């Protein structure tokens with residue numbers, strides 16, 4: 001499930017390896033029917049012959065800025081991949097769109113479960129309306145204001161809400177709450193100012209660690225060259241249910257909060273504080 005660090009890693013790789021390359025052919029496979037870039041005419045008109053100028057990230061969206069001024073916008077959702085291969089490399093599973101480049105390489109947009117998005121946008125208004133500032137763009141005043149405006153019952157659901165703080169998903173939310181010693185079930189409006197400061201710092205810290213380790217690969221995330229990240233080897237609580245907490249050796253609890261897998265240490269993150277909602 002690519003979150004901010006994983007998308008940042010792919011964006012950095014594209015800026016390192018693909019700037020100035022021209023797309024010489026774009027096509028959808030039979031798996032690509034649900035994508036919003038639908039027709040051959042669309043693809044030819046919007047992508048073929050265009051140079052890749054740069055890649056950017058907005059929240060969890062990957063934006064490929066083209067020489068036409070348009071952006072190819074990709075959201076990897078749960079299982080999307082954006083991978084650079086030699087054109088002759090063996091097929092990947094679930095490739096939905098293929099972009100052939102002028103140096104004989106091929107960009108493949110793969111997605112197992114079919115929820116990932118690809119579309120062309122000139123001005124990105126559609127994205128700007130959907131997401132809040134990301135963790136690195138958020139200061140304490142904004143964070144505090146957004147927490148108070150949350151319509152969620154718990155702080156866990158609140159920090160994965162892209163309208164509150166963009167780029168954080170299940171993995172980094174659990175990691176940040178553990179680092180901040182805040183129980184994931186607490187109400188978002190009950191945090192003290194000190195806790196808000198610690199939580200925002202912790203979110204930034206875990207995202208930076210994720211970027212440093214080129215992302216977390218639990219399932220299908222891969223970087224631009226198809227390699228897994230390594231941050232899964234550095235996780236503190238996520239995926240560690242029933243294993244001892246690294247701080248206090250208490251068993252890490254695994255639960256679901258409104259359908260979201262959630263991991264926390266009941267001793268380091270006690271739920272004995274006043275919850276105002």
Ligand SMILES: [Zn+2]
Nearest residue numbers: 245248265268
């Ligand atoms: Zn603990």
